[in-house]
Structure formats: C-alpha cells, structure tokens
Amino acid sequence: MLDSHSAALAASLRAAFSGKLLTDPLDTAPYLLDWRKRKQGAALAVAEPDSADDVASVVRWCLANNVVVVPQGGNTGLSGGGTPEPADVATRPAVVLSLKRMNKIREMDAVNNTITVEAGCVLQTVQEAANQAGRLFPLSLASEGSCTVGGNLSTNAGGVNVLRYGNARELCLGLEVVTASGEVWNGLRGLRKDNTGYDLRDLFIGAEGTLGIITAAVLKLYPLPASRQVAWMAIESSDVALLLLGLAQAKLGAALTAFELVSEMAHGLVLKHVPNSRRPLTDVSPCYVLMEVVDFNNDEACTATLQAILEAAFEASLISDAAVSSSEAQYKALWALREDVSEAQAAEGKNIKHDIAVPVSQIANFVRETGELVAAAFPAVRMVTFGHVGDGNLHYNVSPPVAQDHDEFLKNQDAINLIVHDSVARFNGSVSAEHGLGTLRRDEAARYKSKVEMDMMRVIKQALDPQGIMNPNKVLASD
Helix, strand or coil, X not given: CCCHHHHHHHHHHHCCCCCEEXXXXXXXXXXXXXXXXXXXXXXXXXXXXXXXXXXXXHHHHHHHHCCEEEEECCCCCCCCCCCCCCCCCCCCCEEEEECCCCCCEEEEEXXXXXXXXXXXXXXXXXXXXXXXXXXXXXXXXXXXXXXXXXXXXHCCCCCCCHHHHCCCCCCEEEEEEEECCCCEEEECCCCCCCCCXXXXXXXXXXXXXXXXXXXXXXXXXXXXXXXXXXXEEEECCHHHHHHHHHHHHHHHHHHEEEEEXXXXXXHHHHHHHCCCCCCCCCCCCCEEEEEEEEECCCHHHHHHHHHHHHHHHHHCCXXXXXXXXXXXXXXXXXXXXHHCHHHHHHHHCCCXXXXXXXXXXXXXXXXXXXXXXXXXXXXXXXXXXEEEXXXXXXXXXXXXXXXCCHHHHHCCHHHHHHHHHHHHHHCCCECECCCCCCCCCHHHHHHHCCHHHHHHHHHHHHHHCCCCCECCCCCCCCC
C-alpha cells in the first residue's frame, strides 16, 4: 500500500484529470512488469486518461509535482521502454500513463487513403477497420492483436511488410502530441506534402515517449489487394537468400510484399513447441524463405505470378523445394511458421535476443562471420536466426546449449552482446532495428554513436523536456 505522502500525491493526481487512476498493487502490477518479464518497475500510480486534454492534465500535474511520466501502450515492448525504473533506481516517483482507454478511430477517409486513430488503438483493430473500408493498413507484427498504434510509432515499428510499404514512420502523415509542458500539439494533417518548417512529427516517432506523448495519428492506407499468396521455400544458405531476393525484386517489383528468412534451428523450435505446426516440406534444409506476393486483379493472376517466380528460382538452382498457399487457411499456417518463432524460442527457455540491421547486401557475410565468432567464444550455443531479409533486419538470437542451465547462460549476455554488436558496427549496421532502445539497448547504442550524434540528441531532449520528466533513462541515460 502507499505511504501517507504517496497517498496524498495520488489523491491530488486523482483530482487533476477525469480518466481512471489505479493505485492498488493488484491493479498496477501488470503495468510494472515488461513483456519478457525481465524488468520489474515501481510507480506511484497508473493513470488511464480518456482524451488528449486528459493526458495534458496528467503531464502538467507531474511537472508541478516533480513526478516522471512513463507512457505505455499495449506493454508488448521488448526493450523495457514502457516500464518504469525499479524503486531502488528511481530518483523521483513515477506515474505510468497508459493510453489503453484512448482507443477510438476518429476518422476514415478512403478517398485520401488515411485513417485517424487514437494512440491506444490496437494495431489489429486498425487493420480490420481499413479492411472494412476496402483499404489496407500494411503494418503487421506478431503482436498485432495486443500492441497499440502509439507504441508502434514510439518505437518506429517495422514488421514483415517494410520491404513494400516502409516502417511506422513511413506510414504516418500526422500526429497529435502532448508535450512535456502539458500542451497539446495538433499536427493531425493528412498531407503527403507539407513543407512549412521543421518536421516535428519525425522527432516524436521513434523517441519512445522521451520527448512527448503521442495521443493520435493520421496513418496512410493503401488499396486492398484482391489476392495474396505465400511460398515457403527451402534454400541452402543466407547467401542464396540474397540471390533469391534479387531475382524476386527484379521480376515482381511492387508485387513482392514480404521476404522472410527462417533458419532450420528456428523452424525446429516452432515444430517442437507450437501445437498443430508441421513441416510444409518433406526434406530438412539449412534455411527457408517465406515470400509473399499480391495481385490487385484476382487469385488466378496472383497464382500465375508466384508460379513464374518459383519456376525461375528452380531453374537458377536457388531453391530445392517449395510449398505454396492455395487457401486462406494455408496462407495463415505458412505465416505462422515465421510469426511463432519468438513464442517457440521463449518456450524453449531463456535466450539472448538481438534486433539488428545491416545493409541487405551484407546479411550473408554478417550471419557467417558473426556466427563463427559467437561459436568460437561459446561452443555449442544455438543460433536462432530469422527476420526481415528484404529490409536488412534480423532477429539474431542466441539460445544456450541444450544441457546448460539457462540462468547460468544469461551470465554471458554482456559478452555475447559485445561480440554481436561489434560485428554489427563493422558492417555499418544498427543494434536496434525495430524494437527500440528502452533501457536494454540504450548504453549499447551510445557505445557506437559519435559524440556529435549523442550531443545533438541531448540538445533535443533538453529543449523539449527541460525538467526531464518524460520517460527518463530511456533512449538516453540521464546525467
């Protein structure tokens, strides 16, 4: 329970806005533990505002009372960005500001191909609303049934369709933001061209709530394809994956919407831990590619397009076998083999995750060279490699040897991270492609950035959040 001072603060906050306030430990507990159950935080309360003005009222109260604000969407983040600091680390009390009650779709403009939604809208809800209007919102993640638009934008989420449509930043035209001073900036303009000054929108996207709180967004929509089909293809290596990608891009152009790599190690974990999953191909292969194509005419045209690229791939000896979806059920089953990898690896036990990006041309070299370095330092570890080859983003995860205690293995996390991320730097890559920095990757990212870059980021933070109340110690370490 809250002590008398904290109880008085909570009562004062309760009077400051019209939404919902949670203070009972049983009610606040789900908001204080991160998705991976690795970080436990502490907070004075959890505020659930009903509107942007409500959010602004909470921020103004926090500013007046020297309380920090930790914005949170669906709490599905993998880098700790939406979790407050533990009690023994925090220097000031915190309020978790959950946007879950702000979940309205404000406007659908099918002619302008835009949808305006509040930050607490679940991603799948946005997809379904677009679909009902005969449009496509292409951002697609494994957590789309629980993650929210605000969280997606705060980490500049990517997902499986970046190859064709871009990441969250490219899919957003305008924002509504509550600033660190408790003011509401209405930038909800559905314009493709607006050259009237600094692009404030892009400052808040990917900032993980450290500069302000995104409360609503205007998102781009696209024509809804008449047909979509996938092929699951057996290949020999990531080198071959790049050759296959080049062939597919040359022959398919914009019809190619996703191109995902899955190693046999990752595939095997899905088969082991996910009920009803099965091999779509008879023989085991070192790697697989899941490729999606779309057509805006009909199923027959989509099938012909996919068959043509498969024939070309067979003729070039790039693939040894392939399974193609011929129904929506098969389409979903093949995609599940890719989307369930993270769940399957978690079921296998604790692991060390890396969300890295390198130039597409260097993926095969990175996989080969980094795998050799990790194996030399930690023999018998299992490399669970999968991800978005089409845009250079790999989930390059490391599971312990079969017989090793998992908690004991995690003691090697810093050493393994250093090997992997030093390798990323050599390939001119990034240590965080789509999960954000939070606290997990904050210091590692700083290690590889120049002093000039870090200084500019600090200047922006100081200018927009001079009191340091907006999600402190995320993205940038507080001085």
